[in-house]
Amino acid sequence: MSDKIPLLVINTLLPQHQAQIGALYELHHAPDDKDRAAVIAAHGARIRAVLTIGVTGISEAEVAQLPNLELVCCLGAGFERLPMAALRARGIVTANGAGTNDDSVADHALGLLIASVREMRKLDRLCREGVWRDAIAQPRNVSGKKLGILGLGTIGQKIARRAQAFDMEIGYHNRSPRAGVPHRYFDSVLALAQWCDFLVCAAPGGPATRHLIDAQVLRALGPDGFLVNIGRGSTVDTEALAHALREGLIAGAGIDVYESEPQRPELLIGLDNLLLTPHVAGWSPEATQASVDRFLANAQGHFAGRGVVSPI
Known part of the structure; x- marks a missing residue:
């Protein structure tokens, strides 16, 4: 079993960004509902961090299946579908990518x-x-x-x-x-x-x-x-x-x-x-790379004890 921190990613990531994140974390990439349910069933007890986007979020029921979850990040600035009350009640840290796109x-x-x-x-x-x-x-x-x-x-x-x-x-x-x-x-x-x-x-x-x-x-x-x-x-x-x-x-x-x-x-x-246009205003190679880099800065800050860079 990997000694990397288990991470569930529930938004689409380009191959190069999967590789960049996967070099540092035990990456479980599950951008559709079926894959997400399978990953949570198999690895939910181990997952310590989640990466998502505001329009996808994560459900309160899914959070309840992740007993060791301590960090939820949104790749962009939006976080409207995060169950903030449930996350805060458990002391789970939240962060986003404000400013990156x-x-x-x-x-x-x-x-x-x-x-x-x-x-x-x-x-x-x-x-x-x-x-x-x-x-x-x-x-x-x-x-x-x-x-x-x-x-x-x-x-x-x-x-x-x-x-x-x-x-x-x-x-x-x-x-x-x-x-x-x-x-x-x-x-x-x-x-x-x-x-x-x-x-x-x-x-x-x-x-x-x-x-x-x-x-x-x-x-x-x-x-x-x-x-x-x-x-x-x-x-x-x-x-x-x-x-x-x-x-x-x-x-x-x-x-x-x-x-x-x-x-x-x-x-x-x-x-x-x-x-x-199909919700691409925040999409560019430069913006997406900056968002991934911000997630890594947030995650590394949290797990190193320094705190996230851009808390929600």
């Missing part, structure tokens, strides 16, 4: 915004069909508009910094104002949507943010407004978004996350004023 997500948010406002998806199709610009309505500017950010955390602030290069006026909504932030604070999502031209959602998932962007907020954003979501799919009411896009209540949207993940959002398929 912020640049990738912020880049992707601006990409979705520019591509949506400039109608690049439609323009690409029309160009391939042989349509010349004289037959196409002119797409709008991005620069100089009002950008509203829902969730001004580290990712939201990096989005704001990029938007400033486009001479945008920036407003935001959080549960409370952030100290030392120069941007205009709005005390509700509705007020922010009424003010801005573009609304970017960078809020975390979970019950507190579910359907914050609903039919009323989308109506407030208006027929010239655009929505971008790189936070969590649960923050946007999919039925309300489909109706708003279909009826022209907003001009367009670019979303990287949606409620039906990993299945495609059927209500949104076929809408030409929507740009979709």
Whole structure:
């Protein structure tokens, strides 16, 4: 039997990252439900650490089958599906990868915004069909508009910094104002949507943010407004978004996350004023490597007695 610390990984890992982690830990990679159940049945009594992601988490029932568990890490920043009360009741340490993919997500948010406002998806199709610009309505500017950010955390602030290069006026909504932030604070999502031209959602998932962007907020954003979501799919009411896009209540949207993940959002398929990507905003070789390195720093800090680097 290995003298390495047993680790259960329940998210997908590339082969090179399996090798990197496996060099230091007894790796049990079980990214689907069947494999996870088998690993827990065979090795649950020995597992001391778990690596997962926020949208997968780990169930309270699974935690109960891991009597020697002492560390749970999320590869990214999100941790909405961790049973935090149960973990804390047992004194299990939790950590995440906050900050490791912020640049990738912020880049992707601006990409979705520019591509949506400039109608690049439609323009690409029309160009391939042989349509010349004289037959196409002119797409709008991005620069100089009002950008509203829902969730001004580290990712939201990096989005704001990029938007400033486009001479945008920036407003935001959080549960409370952030100290030392120069941007205009709005005390509700509705007020922010009424003010801005573009609304970017960078809020975390979970019950507190579910359907914050609903039919009323989308109506407030208006027929010239655009929505971008790189936070969590649960923050946007999919039925309300489909109706708003279909009826022209907003001009367009670019979303990287949606409620039906990993299945495609059927209500949104076929809408030409929507740009979709499959929850890849935080995925890049650089970001993924940084996230794996952060997990190793968290795990090594914990097992060496120094403590984790980025506790939840």
